[in-house]
């Protein structure tokens with residue numbers, strides 16, 4: 001949610017900043033802006049619209065500064081407009097600030113600053129920050145002391161990069177509850193919200209922790225804590241390739257990421273599971289400890305929560321531990337029953353989702369052990385959790401999550417096996433489940449062959465007003481995910497229901513030709529599921545079935561066949577035709593698949 005970048009070195013900053021913003025555009029794209037220092041003065045260019053507009057506007061200016069900061073916005077306070085775009089300046093034009101996060105006490109700070117004679121031109125919460133820094137600076141503090149004092153007054157979340165025209169050789173960066181990383185090159189540094197911004201320039205990154213302050217010049221970086229004591233930080237090497245953040249011939253990142261799934265699942269498996277052994281790096285839980293656990297909570301948002309729902313049954317059946325799945329944004333406000341006998345798992349592709357991080361902090365306060373399941377090494381959630389384990393999906397750039405979901409379901413299934421094995425639970429199913437997990441990459445390759453069929457189907461569906469999804473058992477969470485994919489990138493209204501629940505109300509929505517997509521992968525539930533489908537066909541629905549079963553009835557409009565696998569992991573396969581369907585429907589409607597309206601990839605506000 002909002003991307004910030006910064007550069008200090010010997011090269012012209014403007015093209016480097018623009019490139020970083022393009023790579024971070026998935027974090028927000030309603031306005032963009034940049035600042036450089038030219039001849040001891042702050043230059044600022046900003047505009048409503050996408051990074052491309054900023055690129056054109058800033059190229060006309062011929063900026064030569066070798067230091068700068070920039071921002072791509074996902075609006076929270078103040079609608080997208082030129083004036084609300086970042087960077088924001090203080091009244092004296094001494095400080096320029098880009099910000100990701102929300103300043104919750106900005107109204108009070110604004111009133112205080114107003115009373116000291118400061119004026120505000122935007123509707124943003126951010127504009128208080130440069131003015132607050134200036135307020136402390138005007139009292140005789142230097143740049144870093146002014147930043148430190150100002151940040152102590154801020155409530156809420158922030159990642160900040162700040163320029164000061166009187167100290168034109170440095171950027172100061174700090175964060176609290178919003179991500180910020182600093183890449184190190186040869187006598188140059190790259191600041192960004194996330195590593196993909198500058199993977200081409202460096203693989204070596206410092207990850208700022210909450211309240212750290214970094215002072216960055218061309219040849220040096222110093223880190224300080226809240227009290228301005230110097231601290232040391234380790235540099236981490238990220239092994240993602242630059243190719244992984246390029247489209248590589250695909251029209252859209254989403255399509256590329258859908259097709260990367262055999263590999264992302266293979267990488268996730270190979271880091272944790274061999275034929276007869278589960279070993280998860282970074283996780284060492286004893287039998288004695290797991291035996292004390294009487295409840296597992298799986299907590300996440302959106303697609304990641306759907307991955308949790310998909311594995312709930314596996315944890316309960318295999319490990320014999322009651323498992324609840326919760327939306328992170330609800331979890332912390334319902335006073336959940338957590339104590340040291342509860343184990344909490346938090347799933348987050350980005351590792352930066354504010355709701356999920358807040359829910360994790362709550363469990364820690366209540367003495368529960370926490371495990372983060374993330375795709376991003378060094379992300380905020382992994383630094384908060386007791387243990388962190390990783391999907392190896394590679395960077396996911398499209399806003400709609402695809403390969404992260406299938407990698408999450410795969411990794412969580414392996415985690416459930418790990419728990420069962422540590423607990424020494426004898427279950428003959430474990431051996432065959434492991435084999436089926438190992439076969440997932442080739443089966444995903446097989447499912448991807450339905451692409452042409454799904455593309456044809458999308459021609460019948462792209463102009464529909466409503467599309468419904470149903471499933472029973474393990475197919476219900478998969479249908480929730482299919483429905484979410486469709487609505488978020490095609491803007492077609494869609495809902496998903498447990499098949500047996502239709503007749504308790506939602507069936508009233510079925511009209512002549514309403515498309516209803518059913519997932520049927522559980523042998524034991526086929527007959528019941530088919531009965532539910534027949535109930536809606538009778539009421540005029542157009543029935544589309546995704547199945548790995550042989551169906552005897554033939555009054556369905558369309559059946560898409562997928563390979564059979566262990567039912568516990570079938571969502572990894574059944575979701576793929578639905579990802580492809582959402583993609584093709586969105587393309588037919590001429591929409592921006594990778595950057596759907598109103599959304600951002602990394603939701604760092606609650």
Ligand code: F6R
Pocket residue numbers: 301302303304305347348349350351352353356399400401402484485488601602603
């Ligand atoms: C939907 C989607 C979102 C995310 C959710 C959580 O396609 O991507 O629903 O799954 O915002 O994000 P992470 O996993 O980064 O915490």
